[in-house]
Amino acid sequence: METGTASGTGRPAWVGLPGGLLTLRRLLLVFWTLLAGVATAVVLGLTAGPGWAALGAAWGAVLVWGWVLLGRNWRSWRYAERADDLLISRGVLWREETVVPYGRMQLVEVTSGPLERRFGLASVQLHTAAAATDAKIPGLVPAEAERLRDRLTELGESRSAGL
Template identity: 50%
Template sequence: MTSPHESAPQTAGDGRDPVLDAGTYDRLREPRSDGRLPLGDGTWHQVSRKYVVVLLVSNILALVLVAAAAIVLGVVLELDWVWLPATAVAAFILFGLLIAHRQARSIGYQLRDDDLVFRRGILWQRIVAVPYGRMQLVDITHGPLDRGFGIAQLKLVTAAAATGVSIPGLTQRAAERLRDTLIEVAETRRTGL
């Protein structure tokens, strides 16, 4: 049987891959609290640094749209009640802007012998292990902003909807390489589906 590491050549002794780790952060950021979910052993790959820029641009665009809608409704149509919800939404978006860098640094994935482990989140932590033999679909998507910055999102679909994973912010080359690796390994690990 083929290990996912055999189909992805690595040059560094630390397990980093030149394609999967190109333009990413050096280490996975994890929460500092004692109640955090542990990372475990192995090599963690992260998302592209450009993903933070996409998060910032999309949040700024959302903030501009909220402000424009509030001005039109509040000033032009003289609806005074609109300022309270607009302020609440703007505060939520500003909070997203403040933590975007930290959130992006908390996203990572690990290719183990039998499964892919995905981790994300600082405040709301999630760690999911997806067995290779249970993967039914590996999909790459990217919106206009993603294409402009050369990144993509890789989606893994399994029979159980709760274990589906979306890895955002991968470089286009890393997404294609990871897709090919996962399909190749999944074909050798089919478990009766």
């Protein structure tokens, strides 16, 4: 992977997240909205009558709305490796861009919970001296997460800011 700028334009070469994270989040959305819809229909059907059970279908609107929002959120996540720092950008309505200088990194870890492992995903967590600047890149392919961890660790050691 080449770092630096895109095509010599002076802009960072952004890398988006793989689709596995979107798939995982959408499957969780479907599971929880269907469960909530069935629970709502059963509870209302037993307590208020069969006509009220139809309100369980309102969770379908939540499913559609969440499906769209998850897609927009997933597309907003990206990162770029530059010569002296790592950029992480995310957010749809409130855009957040984090700049982590390599020399300020104290710890870079790769984590993967049970669901992430099932979908072949891992996250890279960056820790710096200031807790407010800790950053995370979720939903990476494990090989890319490990490559990024190794590269960031190497760059952090070579550019240590004397911490």
